[in-house]
Amino acid sequence: xxxxxxxxxxxxxxxxxxxxxxxxxxxxxxxxxxxxxxxxxxxxxxxxxxxxxxxxxxxxxxxxxxxxxxxxxxxxxxxxxxxxxxxxxxxxxxxxxxxxxxxxxxxxxxxxxxxxxxxxxxxxx
Numbered sequence: 001x002x003x004x005x006x007x008x009x010x011x012x013x014x015x016x017x018x019x020x021x022x023x024x025x026x027x028x029x030x031x032x033x034x035x036x037x038x039x040x041x042x043x044x045x046x047x048x049x050x051x052x053x054x055x056x057x058x059x060x061x062x063x064x065x066x067x068x069x070x071x072x073x074x075x076x077x078x079x080x081x082x083x084x085x086x087x088x089x090x091x092x093x094x095x096x097x098x099x100x101x102x103x104x105x106x107x108x109x110x111x112x113x114x115x116x117x118x119x120x121x122x123x124x125x
Contacts, residue, residue, distance in 0.1 A: 022114040023121070024079030031077060043118045046078050050111045057090070057104065065094040068107070075114070082110040 023043075032039040053071045057064060068091040075083035086107035093100045 022080060022082055022110070022117040024081060027079035031079070040122055042078055043122060046074055046080070047115050047118045049074055050083070050115060054108060054111050057107070060100065060104075064100070065091050068094065071107075071111075080110075080114045083107070083114050086110040 028039060028043075032042060050071065053067050057067055057071075061067070068087045072084045072087035072091065075081070075087060086103065086109075090100060090103040090107050092098075093103045
């Protein structure tokens with residue numbers, strides 16, 4: 001019997017990885033061994049570092065790829081995967097001599113979103 005695809009009611013698939021916001025809290029808790037004090041410390045450090053790096057990145061200095069790489073690693077460590085992905089995009093765009101404007105704007109938005117989530121988390125306790 002032939003399969004008639006037009007008769008199948010297709011359902012959208014769920015995402016492969018859940019999107020729980022700008023910071024993956026399960027990852028963060030695993031990386032900080034469930035220590036709330038350490039979690040707060042690394043979140044505050046990341047927020048400060050991200051601001052400083054973004055201030056430098058928007059000027060597109062000669063070491064922009066290295067700065068983006070640094071931000072990518074820090075973001076992955078705390079579970080800020082949107083920031084990490086955007087930083088990787090900027091890093092790749094620079095290394096491939098592509099237009100960086102959209103990647104930089106996306107990174108800036110991702111950092112702002114992560115910082116807002118961090119501020120909320122730090123101020124809740």
